[in-house]
Amino acid sequence: MPEIKELVKNLAGKHGRTRESLIPILQGVIHEERYISDEAMTEIARELDISAAQVYGTATFYSFLDTQPRGKYVIRVCRTISCAMKGKNLITHEIEDMLKIKIGETTQNKKFSLLETNCLGWCHKGPAMLINDEAFTDLTAEKVREIINQYMKK
Amino acid sequence: MSYSNLKRVDLIFDKECNPKEIIKNTWAKSNDQIINELLESGLKGRGGAGFPTALKWKYTAEQPEPDKYIICNADEGEPGTFKDREILFKVPQKVFGGMVVGAKVIGAKEGFIYLRGEYRFLLPELEAQLEIFHASLKDLKIDFRIKIIMGSGAYICGEESALFESMEGHRGEPRNKPPYPTISGFRSKPTVINNVETLVYAFMICMHGARKFKDLGTADSRGSKVFSISGDTPKAGIYELELGMTVEQFVEEFGDGDTKAVQVGGASGFCVPRKKFKETIIGFEGVPTGGSMMLFNSSRSMFNVLHNYLEFFEEESCGQCTPCRVGCQQLILGIEAVKKGERHANYLEHLQKLAQTMKITAKCGLGQSVANSFFSIVENFKEEMIY
Ligand code: SF4
Ligand code: FES
Numbered sequence: 180m181p182e183i184k185e186l187v188k189n190l191a192g193k194h195g196r197t198r199e200s201l202i203p204i205l206q207g208v209i210h211e212e213r214y215i216s217d218e219a220m221t222e223i224a225r226e227l228d229i230s231a232a233q234v235y236g237t238a239t240f241y242s243f244l245d246t247q248p249r250g251k252y253v254i255r256v257c258r259t260i261s262c263a264m265k266g267k268n269l270i271t272h273e274i275e276d277m278l279k280i281k282i283g284e285t286t287q288n289k290k291f292s293l294l295e296t297n298c299l300g301w302c303h304k305g306p307a308m309l310i311n312d313e314a315f316t317d318l319t320a321e322k323v324r325e326i327i328n329q330y331m332k333k
Numbered sequence: 334m335s336y337s338n339l340k341r342v343d344l345i346f347d348k349e350c351n352p353k354e355i356i357k358n359t360w361a362k363s364n365d366q367i368i369n370e371l372l373e374s375g376l377k378g379r380g381g382a383g384f385p386t387a388l389k390w391k392y393t394a395e396q397p398e399p400d401k402y403i404i405c406n407a408d409e410g411e412p413g414t415f416k417d418r419e420i421l422f423k424v425p426q427k428v429f430g431g432m433v434v435g436a437k438v439i440g441a442k443e444g445f446i447y448l449r450g451e452y453r454f455l456l457p458e459l460e461a462q463l464e465i466f467h468a469s470l471k472d473l474k475i476d477f478r479i480k481i482i483m484g485s486g487a488y489i490c491g492e493e494s495a496l497f498e499s500m501e502g503h504r505g506e507p508r509n510k511p512p513y514p515t516i517s518g519f520r521s522k523p524t525v526i527n528n529v530e531t532l533v534y535a536f537m538i539c540m541h542g543a544r545k546f547k548d549l550g551t552a553d554s555r556g557s558k559v560f561s562i563s564g565d566t567p568k569a570g571i572y573e574l575e576l577g578m579t580v581e582q583f584v585e586e587f588g589d590g591d592t593k594a595v596q597v598g599g600a601s602g603f604c605v606p607r608k609k610f611k612e613t614i615i616g617f618e619g620v621p622t623g624g625s626m627m628l629f630n631s632s633r634s635m636f637n638v639l640h641n642y643l644e645f646f647e648e649e650s651c652g653q654c655t656p657c658r659v660g661c662q663q664l665i666l667g668i669e670a671v672k673k674g675e676r677h678a679n680y681l682e683h684l685q686k687l688a689q690t691m692k693i694t695a696k697c698g699l700g701q702s703v704a705n706s707f708f709s710i711v712e713n714f715k716e717e718m719i720y
Contacts, residue, residue, distance in 0.1 A: 201502035206483060240504040240651075241485035243450045259412040260600070260641045261563040261627065297488060297645055298412040299451045302627075303562065303569035312453040 186211055187222040196227050201237055205244050213249040213292075220246075242296065250285045250292040252330055255309045258295040261302035270306045271295070273320045277327050291330070338582045340575035342549065342557035344537045345420060345427070345530070352426040352536075353469045356433060359539045360473065364394060364438045371535060374543035375555030379530035380406065380491075381598060381623035382698075386531055392515040393439040396523035403435045404519060404526040405446040406496060410488040411599035412645060413625035416559040417529040418452055419571045424533065425462040429479060431532030433470065434539055435525050436477050444479045445519070447496050450486045488649035492697050493518070493526045495651065506651045507697035530559055530624070550576035554616030564596075564627040565589050579619075581610040583626065591630040594713070599625035600642040601702035604635075604709040635714035636672060640665065642706050650699060657700025660691040664707060671718060678719045681711055 190207040194200040201223070208219050215238050224231040238244045245253075256262075256271050271293075275281055278291050285292040301307035304316035308323075315326055359367065371387035378384045393401060405428060409417040421428060432444045448455065463479055470477055482500055484490050490499045494508035497519045518524025527535070534556065538546050546556045554576040563569045566587045584592045595605045597613075597620040605613050605620060613619045615626075629638060647661040667684040670676040688704040695701045711718055 198502040199500065202485060202499065203483075206485060237502065237504055241450075241487050243486035258641075259645055260638060261413060263637075263641055264564060264633065296451075296486070297649065298410060298414075300409065300415040300418050300449070302413050302415055302564075303571070305563070309451065314451075314454060 183212075183216065183218050184222055187219060187226050191223075191226045198227065198229065201227060201229075201234065202241075202244075205234075205238055209244060213251060213253065214245040214247055216246075216248075248285065248289075250290050252290060252310050252333075253292045253294060255294045255296040255299070257297070257299045257301070257305065257307045259298040259302075261298075262305035262307055265305040267306040269320055270308065270318050270323055273323045274327060277324065291327075339578055339586050340549075342573045342575055344541075344546070344557055345533050345559060345573050346423055348424075350424075350427065350540060352430040352466075353473070355536065355540045356430060356469070356475070357473055359434050360437065360475070367434065367438055367539065368394070370543050371538055374538045374546040375550075376531070376534055376538060376546065377555070377617070378527065379534065379558060379623065380528040381411075381601075381621060383617055383621055386527065386535055389515060389525055389527070390435060390438045393523045393525045396516060398523050399440075400520075400522045401439050401441040402519045402522060402524045403432050403439065403441045403444040404496070404500075404524060405432055405444070405532055406491060406493065406526055406528045407446050407452070408449045408484050408491040408496060409528070409623075410449060410451075410491050410649075411601060411623055411625050412642070413563050413596070413599045413627045414561050414623060415563075416561045416571050416624050418455070420529050420533060420559065421448075421452070421455055421459065425459055426466060427533045427536050428529055429463065429466045430539075431527070431534075431536035432479060433475065433477050434536060435527065435532065437475075439523070439525055441525075442477060444477065445500065446479060446481045447490070447500060448481055448483055449491075450484045453483060456481065456483070487651075488645075489651045489697075489699055492699065495697070496526070497524070504651070506653045507699075509696070528623075551614070551616060551618065553618040554614075558622075558624060560622075560624050560626050562587055562626045562628070565592065565630040565633070566628045576616045578615055579611060580605050580613045580615060583615060584610055584628070587626070588628055589630055591632075592628050593631045593633070594629045594635065596625075596627040596629070596638070596706070598622035598705075599627070600645050600706055601698070603705050604638075604713060606713040609713075635710050635717045636668065639706065639710045639718070640668065643668070643703070646699065646703050651697075654694075654696045654700065656691045656694040657696070657703070660687055660695070660700065661703060663687060664703070668718060678715075681715065681718060685711060 190204045194203040220234045301316045306318045307316045376386045490505040495505040499505040514524040603620045652658045688707040692704040
């Protein structure tokens, strides 16, 4: 996987090769690839001269550092209490319906993944979700349909 | 908006403030003067634990080690809490200002903001604001720089020692305490770590003096505080209010007329039922809070509320210690079993004992505070747990 090698090398060049650079490098891989593959982890381990197990141990701890393949757009619907009270189930169902996937899955064309997440810090404007880094609030089934449609066209 | 019985304050979001001027004036003071001013103000940490800010700064200042750090904890993740996002969005210069004053007092050359991954969208604007800030420091000939570190979605990294671990490139697992960060924090160096709101208040005290802050609130809970309000309320949002109100006063203002419970302090806080609204003060003499206030009306099942909280903790537990890792799972299974009638109602008492054990034996605040919501909900809404 020469591209991964290249990417990791560049990221290490940018963030450094100490242990403190590990998470920024992992975040960089996520930004480009949407997930951290085994190859990426091995490469990072080599580049930082630490064991692959340490890279794996750190990566799997954080919910945004996915180690499974994800789509280009990762949708994270908040499932915590304020959003749950304001009807997050409706939102999740709407998305599942539109994309024909269940929570945790990725569409066949690798464009979307649907996940649930804990409080996003928009509890006064629930239900809320993130698509990659962008936050969407005060969701209704209608609003969600519009947003997803927009992304489908991208 | 009318505030019949609550005093609205505008210290934090007040735009009338020239950070550069405040920094300049503060630089003319001695460190002892600044610490005394803060001590006099009675400012306690706004993250929830409530340690006097002046003492934290003082202890760190006293360490002989030359390398020290100041860190702004912007990893708020408590369900129901969203005030730091608003503060960082609206008055970032005041946050940086608090950091540079802290840096002066303790003798730090470098500061970090640990920003939760969910707020990455704030990053470009914050970086731009930082550039302006660094430029004015340069004008003032102050040698101090702030760097933003991004989190990756882990509630536990709001715990200060877990946050250091994360910054150092490790799993965000809390460390044993002591040593405390004032002695050994980030990179094992003396570190001051304050949350966003605390830093802004410290800065505002430098601007207005201790009096203005001290005159607000009560003997135990000085000053004002930013509250994030959600749930069954027509006025969900962010409000800066004077401390010392009762839950009843709060509900009069923010309730929907049918409030049966208020969760003060988020999932790790306390549930106050209607019959205790009158006697319960919001603050350190009653129920302390990091700012999260959730209202529930009578259409809500408190079983579901508790279940949702427990799921949150189960998932966010770092897994390092058994009472928390296994305890959270068992509490969920336990309340489910009671609800389904597979266990007798008495079983709730066993579960309360388990929660009590977690409070005593868990290593960090996450595992210890599960008992708060568990006890207060089970005690006050026992029927809802059973039927
Ligand atoms: S109490 Fe929970 S979160 Fe804290 S150290 Fe133990 S397992 Fe980790
Ligand atoms: S509960 Fe959904 S954003 Fe906080």
